[in-house]
Every structure is written in C-alpha cells, then in structure tokens.
Amino acid sequence: MAKPILEKTIDQLRVSVFQTNAEMGAAAAAEATAIIARAIRERGEANVILATGNSQLSFLTALRATPEIDWGKVVVFHMDEYIGIDPEHPASFPKFLRTHFFSYVNVKAFYPVSGQASSVEATIAEYARLLRAHPADLCACGYGENGHLAFNDPPFADFSDPVLAKVVRLDDASRRQQVGEGHFKALSEVPTHAITLTVPALLAAQRVLCLVPEARKANAVKRALTGAISEDCPGSVLRRTPHAHLFLDRDSAGETVK
Numbered sequence: 001m002a003k004p005i006l007e008k009t010i011d012q013l014r015v016s017v018f019q020t021n022a023e024m025g026a027a028a029a030a031e032a033t034a035i036i037a038r039a040i041r042e043r044g045e046a047n048v049i050l051a052t053g054n055s056q057l058s059f060l061t062a063l064r065a066t067p068e069i070d071w072g073k074v075v076v077f078h079m080d081e082y083i084g085i086d087p088e089h090p091a092s093f094p095k096f097l098r099t100h101f102f103s104y105v106n107v108k109a110f111y112p113v114s115g116q117a118s119s120v121e122a123t124i125a126e127y128a129r130l131l132r133a134h135p136a137d138l139c140a141c142g143y144g145e146n147g148h149l150a151f152n153d154p155p156f157a158d159f160s161d162p163v164l165a166k167v168v169r170l171d172d173a174s175r176r177q178q179v180g181e182g183h184f185k186a187l188s189e190v191p192t193h194a195i196t197l198t199v200p201a202l203l204a205a206q207r208v209l210c211l212v213p214e215a216r217k218a219n220a221v222k223r224a225l226t227g228a229i230s231e232d233c234p235g236s237v238l239r240r241t242p243h244a245h246l247f248l249d250r251d252s253a254g255e256t257v258k
Contacts, residue, residue, distance in 0.1 A: 025058025091183035139205035151196035161198035
C-alpha cells in the first residue's frame with residue numbers, strides 16, 4: 001500500500017495527499033474496508049453512503065476488489081439523483097453505482113433515490129425513514145468543482161438543515177461540471193433539479209471519507225481548506241468535522257497543502 005506524500009491536520013480535518021489518483025483511491029478503500037468490517041463484527045451489518053462520479057472511480061474500483069468484506073451484510077445508500085431522469089440514462093447515479101460497483105459485489109440491500117417518482121415528497125420522506133432505520137457507519141463523498149457536497153451547492157447549502165433529504169435547484173456550475181465530465185452532451189440536457197441528502201445527513205455518519213482527486217478540483221480544495229468555513233464553499237464544513245478524513249492526490253492538492 002502506497003504511503004501518503006504528505007499528511008497534516010487543518011483545523012479538525014485530517015488531510016492525506018497521495019502521489020496519484022489510484023494510490024489515493026486504494027488508501028481510502030483500505031480505510032473504508034476497516035470501517036465496514038468493524039461494523040459487521042460489532043453489529044452483524046454495516047450501513048454506508050456512497051458518492052458517484054468520475055472522482056470516485058479509483059476508490060470504488062479498489063473497494064469492490066477487497067476480499068475482507070462480506071458484502072451480503074452491507075446496506076448501501078447514495079447521495080442524490082436528478083429529478084425526471086430516465087433510470088437507464090448513463091448519468092443516473094443509481095445506474096452509475098450498478099455499473100461500477102454492484103455488478104461486482106452483491107450487497108444486502110441498495111436503496112436508490114428515484115428521480116421518476118410520482119410524488120417527490122413521498123420519495124424524500126421514505127428515504128429519510130430508511131436512513132434513520134440504518135444509521136450510517138461510513139459516508140464516502142467528494143467535493144464538486146464549486147465545493148458542493150452531494151448536490152448541496154453554494155447558493156443553497158445549509159450546514160444546519162433540519163431535514164435529511166430535500167429537493168434542490170442545481171447551480172449552473174454543477175450542471176456544467178456534468179457536461180465537462182461527459183455525462184451529458186450539452187448544458188440544456190442537464191436536469192435543473194435534484195433530490196439530495198443534506199449536509200447534516202452526510203456528516204451524521206460515524207466516519208466520513210472525502211475523496212477529491214484531479215487538477216480540476218484544485219480550486220475547490222483551496223477554497224475549502226484555506227477560506228472561511230461557510231456555505232459559500234460547502235466542503236469547508238469538513239474542517240470542523242473531526243470524524244472526517246480528506247484524501248487528495250498531488251494534482252488536487254496543488255499548492256494548497258504543503
């Protein structure tokens with residue numbers, strides 16, 4: 001296992017920088033494996049929240065390959081879904097997890113957020129009920145290019161949100177990121193609204209691992225680690241989250257973490 005090229009604590013947040021994206025993903029997967037395995041030993045089951053998107057691929061690839069987890073004892077949630085998207089669209093987040101994770105491991109249960117539900121409010125209420133019934137042992141997340149956590153974009157993020165999930169209007173920066181990553185061909189194709197877990201719902205997990213590779217995320221990392229802790233950069237909240245661990249590669253760390 002590759003060792004970090006740099007480790008430090010910024011406020012209450014542990015930060016580890018690795019030479020490459022692959023090394024970062026493998027290290028985060030090793031820590032996630034230990035968290036999941038411990039929960040299974042102690043309770044017979046582990047509950048995890050997984051992020052989606054290109055930044056998570058090295059982590060998911062390493063995690064699905066570990067022989068140390070009995071996946072039949074793991075319940076999986078995810079963070080967000082576009083409202084109105086076809087569940088078979090390549091940009092659908094449950095579709096992403098089925099392609100990159102569940103086609104390799106058989107979990108006890110996967111609870112996807114439906115973007116096509118006839119009643120969005122009923123979908124949100126049911127997802128909140130399931131989250132309360134399965135308190136998360138682990139949340140694996142990332143930052144968006146605008147610093148968002150899940151789809152809690154800077155204009156709408158609330159560190160004290162009273163609900164676990166809600167409907168949000170997507171910031172244009174988030175929508176452009178989805179085009180840039182190749183999930184949609186044009187901005188006009190990207191949905192304008194989504195269902196997302198809130199910031200408090202994500203941070204309620206016993207452990208939070210945040211994976212932010214690639215140079216295109218370097219500015220978000222800089223703002224989150226050196227700017228004010230505020231909803232203007234949602235990822236900054238991790239600096240006051242002692243049970244969180246931020247994983248970077250050399251490109252995303254840039255000149256920020258030295």
